[in-house]
Amino acid sequence: MPEKDRYGLLIDYEYCTGCYACQVACAQEYKWPAGMSGIKVIEVVQSLPNDKAYLAYIPFPTELCVLCPARTKKGLEPACVKHCLAACMKYGKIEELAKEMGKKPRMVLWAPR
């Protein structure tokens, strides 16, 4: 696939709350059995100096993520992006998402395919 046509997921993990909506939305979309999903939420508890900590979550696209072609062809967002309660996931062309990524910290860009 030409590089300019590749799509991905931009995650603003400053705002991911670990609600797991993406993970279950994907399981519903593809009828995965429990334990499988195209996206998996990971908790990252970071200990910081002075008894502080930072609680972060990141949705990670697994080997099962196909970026929902049947949905995106119809102009719909992937199931995970659509249902994200914090609206912190974005689907789009990697080139464009990369530009957006530069605008604020605590972002990660996934290119699962």
Next chain:
Amino acid sequence: MAKKELKVVRTTTWSAGPGCHGGCGVLAYIEDGKLVKIEGDPDHPWNQGRLCARCLAMTQYVNHPQRLTRPLKRVGERGEGRWQEISWDEAFDLIENRLGKIREEFGPESVIFSMGTGRDIGPWICLLAYAYGSPNVMFALSGIACYSPRITAVETVQGDYCILDAAQWLPKRYDDPRYKVPECIVVWGYNIPASCPDNVFGHWIIDLMRRGTKIIAIDPRLSWFASRAERWLRLRPGTDGALAMGFLNVIINEGLYDRDFVEKWTNAAHLVRGDSGKLLRENDLIKNGSPDNFVAWDVAGKQPVVWDSHNVEYKLPDAKPALEGEFKVSLSDGSRVTAKTVWSVFCEEVNKYPVKRVSEITWVPEKDIIEAARLYAKSKPASIHWGVPIDMTPAITPTVQAITALWCLTGNLDVPGGNVISRYAFDAVAYALPGAKGVIRLESEEMDKKRIGADRYGPLNKFIWRAQPDLALEQIFTEKPYPIKGMWLQTCNPVAGIGLDPKKWVEAIKRLDFVVAVDLFMTPTTQLADVVLPAASFLEKDSVRSWWVPLQSINKAISVGECKPDVEINFELARRFNPNLRWNNIHELFDEIIKPSGMSFKELQKKGWAFPPEGHPSAPYHRFEKGLLRPDKKPGFQTPSGRIELYSSLREEWGLEPLAHYEEPPFTPVSQPELYKEYPLILSTGRRSPVYFHSEHRNIPWLRQIDPDPVVEIHPETASSLGIGDEDWVWVENWLGRCKLKAKLTPVVPRWMVMAAHGWWFPEKAGAEPSLFGVWESNINQLIPMGFQGKDGLGAPIKNLLCRLSKVNEGTENA
């Protein structure tokens, strides 16, 4: 091959299914009558297309192989788990007959109607109870300690409840030009993952953070909000009241309050007698004066001036009431008393809480208290969003009085982006929360007189139309002043969920002559019933929702087995118990409930949702100035004085402390130093999971896989000192009992506290006694007492107890 019939139904969530307090718009995809997919409705202003994990798992919920789909009759002993399927007709006949006999012999009040939290059964359980004739509708949590106490306490102070303004009243939401994004939100004891508690979509706060809102987090845990907060106050659980008094102390002494608002809209100028400590009333001054009227000191005329509560004004139009000071007043009997203004006595009380003392009580550093108070007071607008820890201490009302004073004194009440008055959309009341009365009522006030606790607790006579659960539990054993013989348990699971001291609840339920449970799955509680009726999820019913704004319809999308919606079950029985019921079917009932909107139920169904227009009492803003809150249309509030009562005349009437203050909860390191030696960790309970609603959803594979075990969060250093490793099973124990939880080692909790998950039972384990789905293994409520409700019957110590931990010896110990 025949073509499949496909349809998409637009509807609204509420309780059974996701379990929560609802409000989200969804699209249900139905294939040949079966739910195949559910999505958030992108056009719905509430959730804007988003949807939580619990709702996204609805296909596994509605089509679950263990769904109850036919009425069941017990054939063995109670709890033995032997059931026989019966028809609905048989079930209705049996219930009519057995409850009918109890009514005949002992009176209708001898049956308690018990419901789960915030569900779409509030009105319908009242419909049945009231048709039967019983005033005893109950929420079985000690001290009714979930939301109702907060609503009641706020209404005591300011007449109407209010909540965080996330523009939920406006169809265009954040883009509406009338709206302002709060500069700051105080997130007070509230964790985001539960998402839809207290009828607020939790992630609205994230929407606002992305629009610039700063967060002050008050939480002993380093929650998601605390991680991202401008100020995080790690308070000792149960000391919220002291912290609120500390905030007031900073705000008042640094002059950060809105003095005009205090003068104009509160009872700050009214006088309090020095001799009795009570409000000075007109009948103290003049023999024929009204006891409803209060008195201020007119600085201009140097004499008392009467506040006419009925007309909501001073009797002298040019009066200049003093805000501060002490005055000598002559009474009608010729004696003279000194009296101080409410503002003076309020400030004296606040000054009992210098920041140093508050820091000692709350364990929050002084600097943090001061800076957080300043940030809140200087942010315009600012909002406070609180969670259930506020209710979960016996001194809930004085705590709420203090917090209410915060948004009032800073001028944040009913302003865009502040704390906004929350009315039922169009004033159409389906679910009569505290303070409201809907169309479903007892036939006479006389019938309400036997309601458990109404004679003892003022708020239960003024705002809350429920039986007091701690007294109800006792009454089942004492049979005083009258025996309890039956119970109707509707989507309510006291054995695993809201019941504290749950073994006592089991014993109580077993004493009863006849018990009906209505639920969607078998639970530890349904096991104890004589008849179990299969209820419907929100996708299987028509209903109305007017829990604040907007007004919404719930539209039936599917049917499952012989399951019936709660409203239909209750309607059929209500008709049998009261042949004079004035509705012929549930749609007539819905029509009457939403009549103030000018729409019929069918019309509402077509729209899906409706917002009240500007100028309606249920639409924001500035309603107390516009005269939209009081029935007489005068500016002011629906309180006895028509003003925000910093000194509560209702609390005075109830014989309780009228001012905001702090009381130490009953089982803390401070109140129980001896117990603390034996149980050296603070036990807080109710750790929220994003995939469960309280005691529900442990049987939904997609959800259980995400959060498979009942956990207790322990600080790694605390765990290490006790030889406990991550994911070890541990006993959490105190003087009342113990349970087995899985250690989650995390610096999110402080070293001195553990946080336990609640609501755990194991649907995969044996249902029959003694197992009751393994409920005794991990039910944390075994460590929490009943009977420690607040002085006004509200609030209970649920998140501020003591415990000790030990590692479970896997080889020799079984729970």
